[in-house]
Each structure stands twice: as structure tokens, then as C-alpha cells.
Amino acid sequence: MNNFSFYKDGKAFYCLFFLVFFLSFPPVSASSIERRSLSFFQQHQVQGTITDGTSPLPGVTIAIKSKLQSSTISDFTGQYSLLASPSDTLVVSFMGFKTAFVPVNGRTTVNVKLGFDTTTLQEVRVNAGYYSTKQSERTGSIAGITSKDIEIQPVTNVLAAMQGRMAGVSITQTTGIPGGNFEIKIRGQNSLRAEGNAPLYIIDGVPYASDPIGSAQISTLFPYATGALNGINPEQIQSIEVLKDADATSIYGSRGANGVVLITTKKGKSGKTKFTLSASSGTGKVTQFVKMMDTNQYLSMRRRAFANDGITDYPESAYDINGTWDQNRNTNWQKELLGGTSLFTDMQGSVSGGSANTNFYLSGNYHSESTVFPGDFLYKKGGGQFNMNHQSEYQKFKIQFSAGYTLQDNDQPSFDLTTEARTIAPNAPELYNPDGTLNWANSTWQNPLRYLPAKFESKTHDFLANTVLSYEILPGLLLKTSMGYTNLRHGETRLNPSTIYDPAFHVGSSSSSLILGSTSRNSWIIEPQLNWERAIGNHKLGLLLGGTFQQQSTAQLVESGTGFSSNSLIYNLAAASRIKILTDNAILYKYQAFFGRLNYNWKERYIVNLTARRDGSSRFGPGNQFATFGAIGAGWLFSKESFLTEFSWLSFGKLRGSYGTTGSDQIGDYQFLDTYATSGVLYGGKSGLAPSRLYNPNFAWETNRKLELALESGFLQDRIFFTAAWYRNRSSNQLVGIPMPGTTGFSSLQSNLEATVQNAGWEFTLRTVNLSKGSFGWTSSLNLSFSRNKLLRFPGLEGSTYSEKYRLNAPLNITLLYEYTGIDPKTGLYQFRDINNDGKISFPDDKQIVMDLNPQYYGGLQNQLSYKGWSLDFLFQFVKQKNVNYPVGATGEMYNQPEVTQHAWQQPGDLRPYQIQTAGYNFDALSAGSLYSESTASISDASFIRLKNISLWYDLPLKQTKCRLMIQGQNLLTFTGYRDGDPEFTSFGSLPPLRVITAGVQFTF
Structure with a gap:
């Protein structure tokens, strides 16, 4: 297949480009040229200081009224400078x-004192891509x-900084391991495929791949692999915008279905x-443990279980x-194995x-973080960023250059010890012998510290650069x-030396194993653009x-x-007696698009915005490589209507709506081709090939149709600002695995299916200025999201392999369960409803x-309070949800259980919450316990309110140097009725999130 075939559509774009270019030139006379030149060369340098009456204001935007693109920003001392004509207005x-x-009135020094006002939020410019x-x-x-x-949060991943702060954006931490990943969903799950729901990330105009870093073979064994976005230093981020509806995302076409960050x-x-310069250090601890049995409770359970089994x-x-x-020994293994302190x-x-014409920004950073596990493990991250902006003397030509580099070095144990910490008997032996060696207790247990020599090590080098060239042809x-x-x-690298095994089994270094993985990803992007804006009377047009x-x-x-002659040679793959190549891939992805936007604004009251994009992707089969996406958005600023001007309490009011389409090409590469893999079977001394995928030329785009209606309103000079939005997204043409007859040799064929997934909901935000008097200020921000996901259509669902995974008119993220009805007081066994009445479950x-x-x-509730040099900021995150309980099943065997399970059935007539205990010999109890863990009894309310972040800082009253003292906390307090650990995080085999507290100092001079 010729991957460049879709570039042919470029001819139409260039024709249109030059047509608009030449039509944009108005007739120009010689006299007008002379007048323009004279006015132009009369420009001079204007400088001054911006204050609030008492202190300088940094970061203030100063622009020229006639050409707002000619602007600058005040520095730390409130000073600014820019070129202006004597008759200009700043x-x-x-x-x-x-x-x-x-x-300006011909002055060279113009000092400005700004007055406080809450309505300026309306004038802030928003990045829409x-x-x-x-x-x-x-x-x-x-x-x-x-x-x-962002700066007030002690986080290393940009997604962590967004948690609880945006309506319609749900972010969940998937592990507490340093450098781990996060899951993000913007307005729900659109695709049936879990990997098809990631948003598009754009950093300084450059797409940033969010695909998992590393190989599936290693990450399957090591689920807390490096997060894809860890290469972005949160401290170097100026702003994050999330585009959600069709009006905002359709201009990104096939990659905007799941939102754009x-x-x-x-x-x-x-x-x-x-x-x-800034420096901080702190500590991290696991937020919450599952309350497990102590030795007395555990041994009582075990004795009763054997007695029940006779x-x-x-x-x-x-x-x-x-x-x-020792039956008097008691160890809290969660504290022993997970209760360490992580140092930040x-x-x-x-x-x-x-x-005035050239500015620069250069920064560097270093972060290190140890783990809560025993042993010396460390996650390190460092990097730098450089940015330079330059404009010509008369501000016609501009160049922006930015580059960032990050190096991550992660050294972790190769196995998460969380499962071990929650299952080992509390009276298990000591970890170490008196001589400091691991205690195997005469081969009576598997010492959990055996995993420490088995390491997972990764290094990631991440470089991103972007250059923007612009020239103002005409005003x-x-x-x-x-x-x-x-x-x-x-x-x-993932290594398992022979020392992880009990030496009594005489396992030699020949059992040692090593997995090496390397990934290299390069991408380039070029985006030419032509932007035209014109104001004629009450009309403003943008193209x-x-x-x-x-x-x-x-x-x-x-x-x-595998099979090393010595553990000292385990890093040398050539020293292995058996070497196998698990993956050897080379993938090329090509993408082309043409996009446009037309914006019309009449009297700054009525606004219409049209966007469109024509996309081409090499990931689809011939004839399906191109698709067109578009949207229309409209807004009515009703607060500017004359009949509302007398209502002084209404400072702002806008109704807006949008409808359009976006798509998704997150399907992987070469999925439509018939591909082959080495079979591993030798024939004539050579390895053969085996088919691994069937050809499907009809591979096409997943399409998402988005509809939204919203109200934005401000009251009392925007001291109260409220927004409400209703949305409905329908994603169709789903790419799924369609079942195939076994005679084909394939269980399924990846193809499009007319299945439709709907996400609908309400989003509310409320911002209030509670108090602003003198040196004291207090503002609050609330966001609240209601979302409903359901599967509208799925032809042939009942007869497909998905029949036990999905249900029509039900959400995608469901679990099918047995209906638990209680415990039989006679037998002490869990009981379940026989739905089909066949006499068995x-x-x-x-x-x-x-x-x-x-x-x-x-949602989230944020409060910001300030008094003179003091500032306090705290955020409460809240979620109303159900989730899975700690897996209990049958109790009484040789592994620890949650403390509540001691309240088990003991004799006929008992009414207890847990069934009869068994040491493993009561097969009816084992079967009932297995059903119990897959029943409605395994689900409970996991709602929570969490003090997600708190930050307190004080600016010392120094003259020449700004010194700020800071204390920050993350995941500090959690209020929940959920009893089985952290309510946000229910992967019981992985480390929960950490509670982090740091203190630091920042100098600016």
C-alpha cells in the first residue's frame, strides 16, 4: 500500500490558499503608502510601571488598541516596554x-494604576488550539x-494536577508506584475498546503520543510501568485547556472524539x-490500608475452619x-511491606x-522519589526547557521557538508487594535471620522479600521542539x-535472578531470566496556516x-x-543459554489534514462559529483513508441587549450551543492488513511464518456526533459566575472484534459494527468572590458533573462473544453478577437467586x-484565601459511586482475611454476614464463596470526599528579592464509608495512592 496516496488532496488546499491570499489585498494608492510609512516610522519606545496602587503587578498584558496583536507583558517589577505611535491608546x-x-499622547513613560474588578474574566483570552x-x-x-x-500541587504527572478541577473530566490514579499512570475520561467512554478512549494531547502545538510506553510483554507482568505523560514537567506548564464539545474539537477532526488537552x-x-530558584522536600505514605485480622483473630478463624471441616x-x-x-507472633504485613515512607x-x-522585541525563558528541574517498599528503590526525573520569542522591529515578523528535554530513571521492585502484604498470615516468620540473610523458615513459606533482587528498571529520554513562524502580510x-x-x-529491563527462589531447592543461576525492551518513537509535524480578521462597523469576520x-x-x-552461567552476568543477554526475540516491530504512521474556521460576530452579541476538517490516515484501508468532520457553534450574549441593561445585577449572560462530528483513529497501525508472524516452528532449519491477522479493507473511522446547549451567567459584576451545560455524544461505527468461525483459525476479525454508544449529562460550575476587602480576599470555585453512559445499539449482541459483557441501554462499564439472597441459616452457605429456575446456580x-x-x-470544591503576604488554597474532590469490595469468597484457608470476616456462621440458626468457614475441604463452601465474590454482595458504596490538595504559603516582606515559604499536601484526608482501602483505587493487587506532604522555599530576584 502507498501510504502517501492521501497527500494528493493537498492541491485543492494550495489553490484555495493563494486565492484567499491575493483577494485579501485591497487597492493601495501611492499617497496611502506614504501616509502609512510616515505613521509607522513615528513609533517610539513607551515604557512604564503597572501597579494596583500599592505594589507592582507582574504578568499584566499591555496592547495597542488599533492592533491588539502588538502586545507585551509586565515583568516581576511591573515594568513594561513596547513600540507605539504618539496617537495610540494602550x-x-x-x-x-x-x-x-x-x-499615549506622545509620552515615553506611561505609568498605569489598575482598579480591582471581577468582570475581567470575560476579557481573558482562551486557547482553543x-x-x-x-x-x-x-x-x-x-x-x-x-x-x-498547578504549582501548588506536589505532583509529577500533569493529569494528577487536573484531578477534581474541571467539569466533565474524570481522572483516576491507577497506581501509587512512582512514575505510574493515570486514566482520563472526558465526558465518558466513547469506544468499546478500552484503548480507544484517550484524548488528543497537544503541547505547544505539537501532538504528543499518549500510547503506553514500553512493551506489552513487560507491562503485563509489571502493570505499573512508566506513565506516558510523565515526560512533561508540571512546573513548566503555563496553562491547560480541555476542549470538550463539537465546536471546540471538530477542528481536530479524527482525533477529537475523546476531547483535546x-x-x-x-x-x-x-x-x-x-x-x-525553588527547592522542596517531603514524604509520602499510603493513604489507607485494608483492616486485616491480627494473629488472635486469624488463628481463631483457622481453628474454626478445621473444626467445621471435621x-x-x-x-x-x-x-x-x-x-x-510462633502462634504468639503478630505482624501487620501491610505496615511491614507497604508502610515505609517515600521521600520526595x-x-x-x-x-x-x-x-521589547526578544524574550527568553530557560529552566531546569530535578525530582527524586523513593518508594514505600523495603529496599533502596528510586524514581528520578530531570530535564530542561528553553523558549525564545522574537519579533521584528515593526512587529510584522515573529518567531517562537520552544524545546524541552526530560530524562526519567526508574528503579523499582519487579513485583508489587501489595498482594503479599494482604494475604500472608500475621504469625508468619521473621523476614531476616540473625546474620542478615533472608529467612526461609525451613522452606515453610515464601519470604516476600525474595522479590527485591528482581528489579524493573527503565530509562526514558523525551525531547519535544516546536517553531512557529508568522508574518503579518496586511493588518x-x-x-x-x-x-x-x-x-x-x-x-x-525486567530481571529475575535465581536468588528469588528458596536456596533449599538448589535452584542455580540457570533459572535466572532477563527481559530487555527498547522503544524508539519519532514524529514530525508541519502546519501552514492563514488567518484573516476584519472588522467593518458592527461586523467582525474571522477566517x-x-x-x-x-x-x-x-x-x-x-x-x-534464560539460563545464565552466573547471576553477575544477568545483564548480559549474550551470556544466556536461551535467547528469544519476543517482539521486533517497525511501524510508520502518516497523517494529513486540511482544516478551516469561519467566525462571524455581530455587535458582540450574536456569534456563529463554523469549523471543518478533512482527514487522511494511513491506519485505514484503501478507500477509507479520508473522512470529513465539521461543526457549528453559536452564541447569544443576551446581557448586551438593550432591554436588559437596566438590570444592573446581571453583569453577563450568554446562551451557546453546538453540534458536529469528530472521529477516532486510535486503532493501532496495520490493523486492516493480513499480517504474519514467525511461528517458532523450524522446518528445514528455518523458522516458518503463521498468519496473525486477516485482511479487512473496509476498516473505517469511528464517528462521534456531539450536541451541547449551555448557559453562562454572571451576577453582581461577576462576583457570582454560574455555568450550566447539557451534552449528548453518540459514538457509532464502532471498531470491535467480530467473532469468526473456528475453522478460519481466527477467533475474531477487527471490523466496524453499527454499534452506538451514548454519553449524556450535565455540567455545572460556580465561581464566587465571597470577600474582597482591603488585604483580605476569598474566592470559591465549584464544579459538578452528572454523566450517563449507555449502549444504544449493538446488532447481534445476544449471539456474540460480547453477550456476557454488555447490555443494551446499560453503561459499558458494568459488571454482571449473581444475585445474592443471604445465608442459609441451616447450612451456613451463601445463597443466590436461581434466575432460570433450573434448580442450580x-x-x-x-x-x-x-x-x-x-x-x-x-466534582471538586476549591477555596482560595489571601491576607497580606499569606495565601491558603485547598481543594475537596468528591465522587458518588459504587465499587468492588475486597475479594472475600470462602474464608478459613491459609491466608489472611479482612477483620470483618470473623463474624462468620458457626452453627444452625446463626444469622451472620459471612458463611461457614472452611480450611479448603468443604467444596460446597468453596463453590459458594466463589459465587459470592461475583455476586451483588461484592459491590458496595465507594463514595468519598477527599481533601485532594492544600497549599499554604507566605511571601516574606523583602524589597529586592521575593522569598516565598510553602507547605503543600496531596491526598491528605478521605471521608468515606468504604471499608476496603482507598475508595478511588480498587485494584487490590496494586499499591494505592500516597498521601504526600512537602515543604519548600522559592526565591525570585
């Missing part, structure tokens, strides 16, 4: 202050946070050179109860500054080109045309080796109760 705007319009728009004039659904929200890094500011002589293998192990260290440094006509490059190199040309290549090699006929595990609602 527009000075800053969040929380009234916008000031200050005539290919363009920016005023907050008051946007027609799409865009949520965002800034560096002020725009990340903008910090930039330099003109003015005095500023240095910033066994009086304990077997030789029952070391915990037959006297082999962070250092940041930056320098920024520049002239309002801008030609721009964005060029980006990314390079990721990831290596990982954007652009194209995208992208290519990404990925190479992956995974090798394994069987799968799948009786496992038909649908349990929805999606959150009913979620």
Missing part, C-alpha cells in the same frame, strides 16, 4: 482588575487551569532579567496453626527576560507555519485555513534470555444482574 488588562484604556478567543465570545466548551493551580508551557517576558489433626502443611510457626525531593530553577492578515518534532527513547502533515515512526524490540444463565460502576456524579 489597552492594559489583567485578571481581577478593570481594563484600562490609556492614551489553532486560534484563541475571548472567554465571553467563545461558542465551545473549554475548561482550563493555569500555573497558579492543550498544554502550553511557560514563556519569557520582556523586561528585567528574572531568576527563580479435622482435628492439623496437616503438616498448616504451619500457621500446627505449632511450626524537588529542585527548580529558571531565568527569563528580554527586550488582519497573518501567515503562519508551525513545525514540531518529538523524539522518545525508552529502554526497560482560518490550514493544513497538517504529520509522520510518526516507531520501532520496538523485546528480547528475553450456573454461568451464564444466573449471572445476569447488571451493576453500574460508573460514577453517578463527581
